[in-house]
Amino acid sequence: MPAATFDKPVNSTKLIWYFIIGWTVLNIIQATTLELQGDEAYYWMYSRYLDWGYFDHPPMVALFIRIGDMLMHNELGLRLFTVLLSSASIYLLWLTLKSYAVDALAFILVVSGVFIFHIYGFTTTPDAPLFFFTVLFYYLYQKYLQTDKWGLAVLLGITIACLLYSKYNGILVVGFTLLANLKLLKRPSFWGIVVVAIVLFVPHIIWQANHNYPSINYHLYERSSDKYDIVNTFSYMPGQLLMAGPLIGWFLFYKAFTVKIKDAFIRCLLVNCVATLLFFFTSSYKGEVQPQWTFILFAPLVMLTLIRFKQSGGWPKWLLPLAIVNVSIIIIVRIIIIAGFGFARTYGHLKSYYGFKQWTHIVKQKAGDNFVVMTDGFQNPSKYNFYTNSLKCFAYDNRYYRATQYDIWPMEDSLQGKRVFYLSPVPLNGFTNDSIKNEAGKWYYNWVDNVRTYQKVSIETAPLKLTTMPGGKTAFDLKITNPYPHPISFADSGYTHPVILEYCFFKGDVLTAVVEAKSTYKKITLQTGESTHFNFPVTSPLEKGDFNLIFSLRTEPFFGSKNSRVIKLTVK
Incomplete structure (x- = not known):
């Protein structure tokens, strides 16, 4: 039997606002107390060199970080816009679903149970602005379907450009939306959307051309594997179910895919959800698909699930206790990570949240104001730069690694002929190889005189x-x-x-x-x-x-x- 629903609009609105306030507070606490993850520090480096593009991604994340960092240079400042956009995205989802009269309690249980929403409620990567502009796109597109106005067309064009400036995955949202409704091609205003979006995106295209299309080469060529690994395919769906919710993810996909298509907007949501899932499933044949790459499908997934609840007369009573346990597990995990208990400091990517403030202090004491050079990727050099609020650490991208934005920035020029403090993950023959060790890891350090490098050649x-x-x-x-x-x-x-x-x-x-x-x-x-x-x-x-x-x-x-x-x- 379906569970009872909230029928009073006032009560529903208050309940949603209480939820959003609680959601925002939790994200602020986590954004304030947790050290930066390596990618976040890398994107902070983006914000030090504002440009129309970067090696790995478009520039939206850099702009948002720059504004927050100008207000306060700490973890919360870097993550401020992500926290705000996460709450704004949830509110836009609610506004978009209002025309379907979905249940407020069901909305809260479903949204709060989606694991990936918690991860990117405070973590600042290009996925955060991508998700916000995805939700904003659906909100505006729903209105555009109802009323063909040039004002809405201009707003949609701007939003699409922002989608593409956030992450290249945004093109899937646009493409699958058009696929779901080819009649749009007959609207003169649709072509206005296209013109506005392209004109606004031209600066990034020019940047790519001027830099020999590094993003295209990396994402479409160097990142692809020549050999098929069955693990990538078989781990794909479990990863998606986990991101949708440890206990309720399977149910969300089931309900979403059984929705009855009663209008063009529902068809748009369903096509985007299914097509995105299949697109990245196919991509697993060319290499690993990271769970967050499909972030754009979770907005339509949530909306389709809630619309289906309404179509079927409500949500099953057994979902309430299961959803409560589901969100409780997620919140307990978040508390463990905030406090740094147990496995949090030693497990996988989580351990990169701890110990780098102290590590930076140790390195800074030894290096002084000299340049620091590291060879084990772009993340740790970026953390050093963030926690010293400087541009003194350079990532030497060696032949064992891939190219990064450090190959484009003018940092290497400043090292030539200088004495630098060199940190290496392995000892070097012919050098003293003293070491630095704390919970963040162990590095061997040496002084190198009269540096000579040709990384950009x-x-x-x-x-x-x-x-x-x-x-x-x-x-x-x-x-x-x-x-x-x-x-x-x-x-x-x-x-x-x-x-x-x-x-x-x-x-x-x-x-x-x-x-x-x-x-x-x-x-x-x-x-x-x-x-x-x-x-x-x-x-x-x-x-x-x-x-x-x-x-x-x-x-x-x-x-x-x-x-x-x-x-x-x-x-x-």
């Missing part, structure tokens, strides 16, 4: 896919470009550390071969923006299989940077 070559025989020789015509605002030289005279041009073979994550080029490359000198060609013969591995080939410039004591794109090489 671009090495272009073709093809990017190649099949050869074991031991086969291939002549690569390398186009080497100097992107720095100063001349560079590969000669070693006058430098403490020689530069070495090498090609490297990787099999998976394992470096299998490194070969230096003939010494003629030492004659290369390039002015700002100048390019030259260099012929580099490459000998294929004797072992058959699939390899990744890169060209790299290395200077001691660093591991060598990834200066070229990855070349997929198959030895048959």
Whole structure:
């Protein structure tokens, strides 16, 4: 039998506002007390260099962080807009569902039980603004279906541009909405939406073109796996059910997918929900699909579930105790994370929330005002920069790692010829290798004099896919470009550390071969923006299989940077 529902609008409105206030307070507490997660610190670095685009993502998250950080430089300041947008998103969901007269208590039980809403109620990544503008899009689109007005069309165009400026996943919301209602093509105002959105998004397209489309290359090429891993596919749906709610997720999907399509808006929600789920399921054949990538489907999932409750006369009575237990589990987990109890400090990604304030203090005491260089990714350098409120830590993206925004920012230029404090996850031969250790981890540190690096130097070559025989020789015509605002030289005279041009073979994550080029490359000198060609013969591995080939410039004591794109090489 269906449970009782709230019929009085006043009571419903008050109940929703009480819920939103409680939701906001909980998120403020967590945003204030918890240290930054690595990605959040990285996006804070975005906000230090405001631009129309970045290597990994569009710029909306950087703008929101910049505003909050200007108000207060602490964890809450960085997360302030995420907390506010989370509450605003919930209210917009309620306003959108008002025309379907959904039950307020059911709304609270469902929304509070969706696990991913809790995660991104305070965590500041591009997913936070993406979700807000997704909900705003549905709110405006519902009105646009009811009334074809140019004012609504302009607002929708602006919202779509904001969607795309938040995260590229936003294009799925737009595409699937159009797929659900092709009659929109007949509306003159629809084309106004298209024009407004494109015009507003042009600056980002220009940024991508000026930087050789790094985001497209990374997301569509380098991030894809050449081999199918069945674990990615079989872990996909359990991950989605968990994000929908540990105990009620399965029920939400069931109710949403059994909704009766009675108008164009419900059809839009259903198409978006199903198509997004299938799109990322298909993507699992090309690599891991992280659970938050589907964040955009949870707005239609919640709305479809609540609409279905109304269509069927209410929600089952057994859902109330199950939903209460479901949200209780989530809140208990959040309290454990806030307090840092037990598994929170040692489990997976959670442990990255703890110990980095102290770690920063230790490093700062030893490094003073000197530059700090790290080689184990972009997250820890970004944390150091946030907690010192500086730009003194540089992420050296070595050949074992991927390129990041640190390869674009002008930070590397400031290191040249300086004495730097170098932190490495492994000890370095020929150095003192003192170590720093606390609950955040262990790093070996050394002082490096007269630093010389070439992380930004671009090495272009073709093809990017190649099949050869074991031991086969291939002549690569390398186009080497100097992107720095100063001349560079590969000669070693006058430098403490020689530069070495090498090609490297990787099999998976394992470096299998490194070969230096003939010494003629030492004659290369390039002015700002100048390019030259260099012929580099490459000998294929004797072992058959699939390899990744890169060209790299290395200077001691660093591991060598990834200066070229990855070349997929198959030895048959």
